[in-house]
Amino acid sequence: MTLVDDVLGAQVVGAYLHGSAVLGGLRPASDVDLLVVARRSLTDAERRALLDGLLAASGFTGGLRPVELTVVVESEVRPWRYPPTVDFLYGEWLRAEFEAGGPPLPQVMADLAIVLTTVRAGDHALAGPPPARVLDPVPHGDVVRAATAAVPGLLAELDDDTRNVLLTLARIWCTLATGEIRPKDAAAAWALDRLPPEHRPVLEHARRLYLGSRYAEETWSAELLARVRAHAAAVAARIERLARP
Numbered sequence: 001m002t003l004v005d006d007v008l009g010a011q012v013v014g015a016y017l018h019g020s021a022v023l024g025g026l027r028p029a030s031d032v033d034l035l036v037v038a039r040r041s042l043t044d045a046e047r048r049a050l051l052d053g054l055l056a057a058s059g060f061t062g063g064l065r066p067v068e069l070t071v072v073v074e075s076e077v078r079p080w081r082y083p084p085t086v087d088f089l090y091g092e093w094l095r096a097e098f099e100a101g102g103p104p105l106p107q108v109m110a111d112l113a114i115v116l117t118t119v120r121a122g123d124h125a126l127a128g129p130p131p132a133r134v135l136d137p138v139p140h141g142d143v144v145r146a147a148t149a150a151v152p153g154l155l156a157e158l159d160d161d162t163r164n165v166l167l168t169l170a171r172i173w174c175t176l177a178t179g180e181i182r183p184k185d186a187a188a189a190w191a192l193d194r195l196p197p198e199h200r201p202v203l204e205h206a207r208r209l210y211l212g213s214r215y216a217e218e219t220w221s222a223e224l225l226a227r228v229r230a231h232a233a234a235v236a237a238r239i240e241r242l243a244r245p
Contacts (some may be wrong), residue, residue, distance in 0.1 A: 003050065003053040003054070004034075004036055004050075004069075004195045005056065006049075006053075006229070007046050007049045007050050007053070008036070008038060008042075008046065010039075011038050011039045011040060011076050012036060012037070012039075012127060012128065013038060013039055013128055013134055014036075014037045014125060014127060014129055014131065015034065015035070015036045015037075015125070015126040015128060015231040016034070016035045016036075016037075016119045016122070016124060016125055016126065016129025017031045017032075017033065017034060017054040017067070017122065017124045017126055018034075018035055018115070018118045018119045018122045018124065018133050019031060019033030019118065019122075019181060020184070021124075022032070022122035022124045023118070023121070023122055023181075023182070023183045024105060024183030024184075024185060024186060026153075026195055026208055027185070027212075028214045028217075029068060029094070030065075030066075030067040030100060031065075031066045031071075031091065032065050032066070032067050033068045033115075034068070034069050034126075035068070035070045035071075035072070035097055035115060035116070035119050036069065036070070036071045037071075037072055037073075037074050037077070037128070037134050037135070038071055038072070038073055038074065038087065038122040039073075039074060041072060041073050041087050041106060042071065042087055044086055044163075045102075047088060047101075047103035047104065047105075048103050049102040050069070050071075050088060050090070050102070050103070051090065051098055053097065054067060054090045055067060055098070055099070056078045058090070058092060059092065060092065060214065060216065062223070063078060066091070066092040067091075067092075068084065068089075068090065068091040068092075069088070069089065069090045069091075070083075070086055070088070070089050070091070070115055071086070071087045071088035071089075071110070071117065072084070072086055072087055072112065073085075073087050073115075074134070076234075077112070077116065077135060077136070078134070078135065078136050078141060079136060079197055080116075080136040080137075080138060080139075080142075080176060081141040082110070082113060082145065082146075082163065083108050083109070083110045083112075083113075083146075084108070084109060084110075084112040084113065084116075084144075085099055085106055085107065085108055085109065085112075086106065086108075086112050087106045088103070088104050088106075089104050089107075089109065090104065093161075094129065095243070110146040110149045110150070111146055111149075111150060111223065112146070113138045113142045113143050113145070113146035113177075114143060114146050114147060114181060116135050116138050117137075117138045117143055117181055118181050119131045119135065120132055120135055120138075120180060127158060129149045139174055140146065143175065143181075144242075144243055145177055147172040147175055147176060147239075147243075148172070148176075148219075148239060148240070148243040150168070150172065151169070151172065151236055151239060154168055154169060155236060158229065158232055162206070162218075162220065162225075162228060163209045163210060163215075164201060165232070166203055166206040166228070166231065166232065166235075167184040167185075167187070167188055167203075167206050167207070167210055168184070168201060169186035169232060169236065169239070170184070170187050170188045170190075170191040170235060171188075171233045172190060172239055173187075173191055173235055173238050173239050173242070174186075174187035174190045175187070176239060176242040176243060177242060178190070180194060183205075183209055184210055185210055185211055188203055188206065188210070189207070189208040191235070194205075195231075195234070195235075198227075198230075199227075199230070199234050199235075201224060201227065202227050202228055203231065204230040205220070205224055
């Protein structure tokens with residue numbers, strides 16, 4: 001928050017911790033997820049200052065914890081409309097892109113529907129009023145649209161980000177079926193109870209990795225890797241069925 005205060009100051013309407021830190025506790029590879037609601041769009045200088053600070057303070061080595069910072073402009077998300085626009089988004093998976101191309105710019109981001117819903121559910125203000133006083137509730141239909149829109153991109157990343165993709169697919173399935181956005185380990189436990197035996201080992205392993213391992217420590221046996229695509233396809237099919245009108 002010190003970086004956000006230094007860069008944005010009085011332009012901050014509210015700042016909210018969300019994700020694992022609020023819903024289930026940080027795991028070895030968990031990001032610190034922070035949403036900032038701003039009064040206006042960031043200037044170029046503010047974008048540069050935030051990016052430089054995050055590149056120095058966020059990471060997986062040297063005792064650092066990865067940070068995901070999402071900044072939205074209040075008037076862009078209240079009143080709510082879909083698809084929403086994010087003003088600034090930083091995450092470690094984007095580091096190389098930012099180092100090469102500079103600070104992030106505003107963009108349409110369907111996934112913001114899930115982020116804002118998670119923020120309201122977590123109800124953890126670091127600055128400003130409670131999130132329910134700043135953010136409108138997102139209709140469940142828009143949460144469903146955002147979650148299902150993410151599936152093709154997740155499947156495309158299956159080989160490079162196996163653990164995270166499998167857990168995210170399980171959470172999307174759980175969210176569509178229950179209406180709740182649960183921590184990844186809890187959503188995986190829910191999904192495991194509903195999967196046939198042949199599809200459980202892959203998700204069981206991903207859940208164990210999530211609970212106890214950093215990404216650099218992640219290992220998969222050849223036997224499990226051979227099952228990954230069939231498992232992901234089975235979960236994606238369940239998501240597709242739930243998303244149908």
